[in-house]
Amino acid sequence: MKTSRPIRARIAPAAILHNYRLAKIQAPQAKAWAVVKANAYGHGQWRAVEALRSEADGFALLECENAVALREAGVTQPILLLEGVFSARDVRAVIEHRLTCVVHCLEQLELLVRNGQFATPVSLYLKLNTGMNRLGFSPGTLGKAWEILQQLPQVDVTLMTHFAEADGERGVTGQLDRFRQMSGDWRGPVSLANSAAILRHPQTHGDWVRPGIMLYGASPFAEISAETLGLQPAMTLESAIIGVQDLVAGDCVGYGGTFTAERPMRIGIVACGYADGYPRHAPSGTPIAVMGKRTKTVGRVSMDMLACDLTDIPEAGIGAPVTLWGEGIAGNVPADDVATAAGTIAYELFCALAPRVPVILDETAAVDRK
Numbered sequence: 001m002k003t004s005r006p007i008r009a010r011i012a013p014a015a016i017l018h019n020y021r022l023a024k025i026q027a028p029q030a031k032a033w034a035v036v037k038a039n040a041y042g043h044g045q046w047r048a049v050e051a052l053r054s055e056a057d058g059f060a061l062l063e064c065e066n067a068v069a070l071r072e073a074g075v076t077q078p079i080l081l082l083e084g085v086f087s088a089r090d091v092r093a094v095i096e097h098r099l100t101c102v103v104h105c106l107e108q109l110e111l112l113v114r115n116g117q118f119a120t121p122v123s124l125y126l127k128l129n130t131g132m133n134r135l136g137f138s139p140g141t142l143g144k145a146w147e148i149l150q151q152l153p154q155v156d157v158t159l160m161t162h163f164a165e166a167d168g169e170r171g172v173t174g175q176l177d178r179f180r181q182m183s184g185d186w187r188g189p190v191s192l193a194n195s196a197a198i199l200r201h202p203q204t205h206g207d208w209v210r211p212g213i214m215l216y217g218a219s220p221f222a223e224i225s226a227e228t229l230g231l232q233p234a235m236t237l238e239s240a241i242i243g244v245q246d247l248v249a250g251d252c253v254g255y256g257g258t259f260t261a262e263r264p265m266r267i268g269i270v271a272c273g274y275a276d277g278y279p280r281h282a283p284s285g286t287p288i289a290v291m292g293k294r295t296k297t298v299g300r301v302s303m304d305m306l307a308c309d310l311t312d313i314p315e316a317g318i319g320a321p322v323t324l325w326g327e328g329i330a331g332n333v334p335a336d337d338v339a340t341a342a343g344t345i346a347y348e349l350f351c352a353l354a355p356r357v358p359v360i361l362d363e364t365a366a367v368d369r370k
Contacts (some may be wrong), residue, residue, distance in 0.1 A: 002358060003356075003358055005271055006238075006239050006240035006242070006271050007237075007238070007239040007240075007271050007272050007276055007357055007358070008237075008238055008239075008357065008358045008359070008360055009235055009236065009237050009238075009353055009357050009358070009359045009360070010235070010236045010238065010326070010328075010359075010360050010361075010362040011043050011044060011047050011234060011235055011359060011360070011361055011362060012232070012233070012234050012235075012236075012361075012362040013047060013048075013050065013051035013234075013361065013362075013363070014051070014232075014362075014363075015217055015232035015233060015234040016043070016047075016048055016051040016052060016215055016216065016217075016234045017051050017052060017055065018231075018232050019211070019214055019215045019216070019217055019231050019232060019234070020032065020034055020052055020055065020056065020211065020215055021055070022214070022229075022230055022231065023195075023198055023209065023211035023214060023215070026198050026199055026202075027193065027198050027202070027205040027209045029205065030193075030205045030206060030207055030208060030209045031057035031058065031207065031208050031209075032056070032057050032058075032208070032209050032210070032211055033056075033057065033058045033059065033060040033078075033080055033191070033208055033209070033210045033211070034048070034049075034052045034056040034057075034058070034059050034060065034211065034215060035059075035060045035061075035082075035210055035211060035212035035215065036048045036049060036059050036060065036061050037060065037061045037062045037082060037212075038062075038351050039351075040215075040216070041212070041213065041215075041216045041347060041350045041351055042235070042277075042349075042350035042351045042352065042353040043216055043234055043235055043350065044359065045061070045066060047361065048215070049070065049075065053075065056077055057077060057078070057208075058077045058078035058079065058080060058100070058208075059075065059077060059078075059079050059080070060079075060080040060082050060210060061079070061080070061081070061082065062081065062082055062083050064081060064085065064086075064089075064090040064093050064094070064099070067079045067081060067093070067097065067099050068093050068097050068099075071097040071098075071099075078098075078100050078123070079097075079099050079100060080099075080100045080101075080102065080125065081094070081099055081100065081101050081102055082102055083102060083104075083135070084101050084102040084103050084104060084108045085101055085108060085111060085112065087111075088111070088114070088115040091111060091112055091115040091116050092115065092116075094116075094122060095116060095117065095118065095119075095120075095122060098120075100123040100124070100125060101122070101123070101124055101125065102124075102125040102127050102135075102160070103124050103125065103126055103127065103145075104127040104129075104135040104136050104137065105135070105137070105141075106137075106141060106144060106145060106148065109145055109148045109149070110148065112124075112152065113148060113151055113152065116152070118152060118153075118154035118155070119154070120154060121154045121155065121156050122152075122154060122155055122156070123155075123156045123158070124149075124152075124155050124156070124157050124158070125157075125158045125159075125160045125191060126145065126149075126157055126158070126159050126160065127160050127161065127162075128142065128159060128160070128161045128178075128179060128182050128183070129161070130161045130175040130176075130178040130179045130182065131164060131174060131175045131178055132161075132162055132163070132164040132175070134162070135162075136161060136162075137182075139181075139182055142182060157188060158188065158189040158190065158191055158207070158208070159179075159183050159186055159188065159189075159190045159191075160190065160191040160192065161175065161179050161192055162194065163175055163192070163193075163194060163196070163197055163204070166193075166194060166196035166197040166200065166201060166204075166220070167196035167200070167220045167221050167222070171200070171201065172197060172201050172203075172204055176192075176203070176204060179192065189206070189207035189208065190206040190207055190208075191206060191207060191208035191209070191210060192204040192205075192206050192209075193205050193206065193209040193210065194209075194210055194211075194212060194220070195210075195211050195212050195213050195214035195215075195220040196220035196221065197209075198211055198214070199214065199220065199221075199229060200221075213346065213347055214229070214231055215234070216233075216234045216235065216346075216350060217231045217232050217233035217234045217235070217335075218231070218233075218335050218336055218339075218345075218346035218347070218350070219231065219336050219346075222340070225334060225336065226334060226335075226336060227334070233325075233326045233327050233334070233335065235325075235326055235335070235350055235353070236323065236325070236326025236327055236328045236362070237272070237276075237277075237278075237323070237324040237325050237326060237328075237353070237357075238321065238322065238323055238324065238326075238328045238329070238330065239270050239271045239272045239321075239322045239324060240270070240271060240318075240319055240320060240321055240322055241268040241269065241270060241290065241310075241316060241317065241318055241319060241320040241322060242269055242270070242271045242305075242318060243268070243269035243305075243318065244266065244267070244268055244269070244310065244317055244318060245266070245267050245269070245307075246264070246265075246266055247261040247264065247265040247266070247267060248261065248264055249261055249262055249263050249264065251265075252299075253267060253298050253299030253307050254298075254299030254300040254301075254302065254307060255299075255300045255302060256300055258284065258299055258300050259284045259298045259299040259300075259307075264311075265298075265309060265311045266309075266310045266311050266314070267298055267307045267308065267309060267310055267311075268290065268307065268308050268309075268310040268316060268320065268322075269305050269306075269307055270288070270305060270306050270307070270308055270322050270324075271304070271305060272304075272305070272306055272322075272324055273301055273302045273303045273304040273305050273306055274301050274302070274303055275303045275304055275354060275356065276304070276353075276354050276356065276357050277349070277352040277353040277354040277357065278301055278306065278324060279301070279338075279339075279342040279344060279348070279349065279352070280300075280301045281301075281342055281343065281344075282297060282301055282306075282338070282341060282342035283297075283341065283342070284296070284297060284298050284299060285297065285341060286338055286341040286342060287333050287337050287338060287341060288308050288322060288323070288324060288333060289322065289323040289328065289330045289331025289332065289333050290308060290310065290313050290316050290320055290321070290322050290323075290330055290331070291313055291315060291316045291320050291321060291330055291331075292330060292331050293312070293313050293331060294331055294333065295308055295309045295310070295312070295313060296308065296309055297309075308322070324338070325337075325338045325349065335349050335350070
């Protein structure tokens with residue numbers, strides 16, 4: 001979408017590639033699925049795929065239709081359907097387009113048996129519920145799953161699970177033990193590690209890892225910054241000051257008057273609001289950068305605008321550049337810092353980027369091609 005409004009998101013393909021390579025360095029013996037679900041966490045599925053097309057071992061997403069589109073565009077790497085199939089049409093697409101398919105319940109297995117004509121081997125990821133209690137076979141249903149799989153001789157099986165607390169204090173020990181108990185004497189391939197496990201738990205790397213949020217330059221850990229991990233931000237949300245107001249002590253700002261000036265202040269109005277994807281619940285004090293200096297938001301976020309403190313940036317006026325998050329000409333504001341201030345996670349910031357925000361590719365960073 002083209003617009004003269006100053007807000008825009010810049011996507012850096014070189015950063016996505018850098019972050020993928022970092023995942024590979026962390027898990028050197030494993031292959032890596034580049035997770036591009038949710039429109040590549042808001043960065044654009046096709047942008048991410050093109051950034052990684054020459055190096056990714058495979059791509060992981062949700063929708064069968066998107067997987068088929070990748071095949072039709074010439075993507076030859078394995079493509080993993082993270083939630084599996086939902087219909088007979090999906091089963092036919094898995095076979096025709098050589099898709100790799102997660103299976104997490106008996107109903108999906110039965111759907112495959114009823115609708116599949118397996119003339120060539122099909123790759124299935126059998127998902128085990130090891131404690132997250134979201135998707136996956138339990139110890140009580142796993143035996144039946146293996147029985148049904150015997151009816152599908154043209155199948156290559158990988159065992160997988162998903163960690164709920166790889167980023168937390170309890171880590172992966174309990175789930176990893178349960179996975180080993182459920183898998184028994186399995187000697188085939190396994191896929192266990194998400195971004196947090198790739199970076200913190202090398203014993204989980206197995207045969208295939210699944211980097212997600214780290215591909216886009218945000219940290220999976222609350223206590224460790226993306227910069228410390230060596231990740232590069234792939235999305236920058238930028239705008240500009242479109243209005244300036246001078247306040248006296250006692251003046252309020254924004255809907256509900258939730259911010260009251262305690263002293264004379266100068267505030268700037270930024271062309272960015274919750275209709276652009278900025279979190280409405282971000283409180284006063286959320287970090288923002290203007291003209292190379294870090295400052296903070298004041299007052300409630302509106303649909304199309306928010307306010308920030310310009311008191312200590314006297315040179316900033318209408319048209320001054322603003323970085324909402326990322327690495328912008330107005331300064332650097334890690335998305336994780338904005339997310340923490342808003343009581344959320346960078347995943348949500350990225351995925352909430354609104355369609356009305358123009359997106360441009362930042363090709364200024366050189367890609368270090370091997």
